[in-house]
Amino acid sequence: MRVSFLVPAYNEAATIGELLDRVAALDLDKQVVVVDDGSTDGTAEIAEGRGALVLRQANRGKGAAVRAGIPHVDGDIVVIQDADLEYDPVDVPALIDPIVRGVADVVFGSRLSGGRPQRAYLFWHLVGNKFLSLLTSVLFNTTISDMETGYKAFRTEVLRSLDLKEDDFAIEPEITGKVCRRHLRVYELPIAYYGRTYAEGKKITWRDGLKAAWVLVRVRLTG
Numbered sequence: 201m202r203v204s205f206l207v208p209a210y211n212e213a214a215t216i217g218e219l220l221d222r223v224a225a226l227d228l229d230k231q232v233v234v235v236d237d238g239s240t241d242g243t244a245e246i247a248e249g250r251g252a253l254v255l256r257q258a259n260r261g262k263g264a265a266v267r268a269g270i271p272h273v274d275g276d277i278v279v280i281q282d283a284d285l286e287y288d289p290v291d292v293p294a295l296i297d298p299i300v301r302g303v304a305d306v307v308f309g310s311r312l313s314g315g316r317p318q319r320a321y322l323f324w325h326l327v328g329n330k331f332l333s334l335l336t337s338v339l340f341n342t343t344i345s346d347m348e349t350g351y352k353a354f355r356t357e358v359l360r361s362l363d364l365k366e367d368d369f370a371i372e373p374e375i376t377g378k379v380c381r382r383h384l385r386v387y388e389l390p391i392a393y394y395g396r397t398y399a400e401g402k403k404i405t406w407r408d409g410l411k412a413a414w415v416l417v418r419v420r421l422t423g
């Protein structure tokens with residue numbers, strides 16, 4: 201099966217080269233689509249230098265970057281791959297395995313189910329993620345432990361069928377809500393998480409957390 205790495209990137213010149221080298225090192229039939237979301241630090245040029253298919257757009261958010269890339273993927277499987285090395289591509293062969301074996305439509309790489317290296321930091325983020333995942337499980341009668349994870353893998357036609365609308369980090373609760381509402385076969389497995397601090401460039405805030413809760417409820421009620 202061919203795997204498309206869909207990389208939304210905004211000013212990630214410090215990490216995208218290393219990230220793409222790690223993807224290149226994987227023994228997979230793969231495509232790399234980088235959606236440069238208005239970077240001003242040369243991120244797009246670095247990605248082009250690594251041979252990736254690079255799409256450029258004005259800065260509109262992670263969601264808009266992911267949505268812009270979906271029509272360009274040519275793989276059987278799509279993995280959303282953040283460009284900041286918080287998620288390590290060496291976890292991808294395991295992440296996609298349930299899809300390759302035909303038992304899953306979507307796989308979430310969980311940072312909250314243990315068993316893999318996790319940076320110990322940002323307690324309130326952990327509380328926020330656990331609350332949002334509990335809310336997801338209650339709203340959709342499921343057992344998702346990390347709905348905000350950036351490591352999500354899909355059968356390509358499933359991702360295309362979700363008809364995503366959100367532009368910013370709300371793409372994560374929108375994706376989660378829609379795959380649960382459609383009773384798709386969602387699997388989870390533990391992944392490593394090499395979290396970065398705000399000083400190192402992290403951008404997600406508590407406002408994104410509040411919006412995530414609203415989007416989950418909205419998708420539950422209206423699809």
Ligand SMILES: Nc1nc2c(ncn2[C@@H]2O[C@H](COP(=O)(O)OP(=O)(O)O)[C@@H](O)[C@H]2O)c(=O)[nH]1
Nearest residue numbers: 208209210237261262265282283284402403404
């Ligand atoms: N923050 C932010 N990230 C974007 C944007 N567009 C694309 N991205 C990319 O989305 C991915 C996740 O963003 P990040 O800030 O690491 O979010 P976090 O890991 O959830 O805190 C990274 O690869 C970013 O480069 C944007 O407008 N803002």
Ligand SMILES: [Mg+2]
Nearest residue numbers: 282284286402
């Ligand atoms: Mg990140």
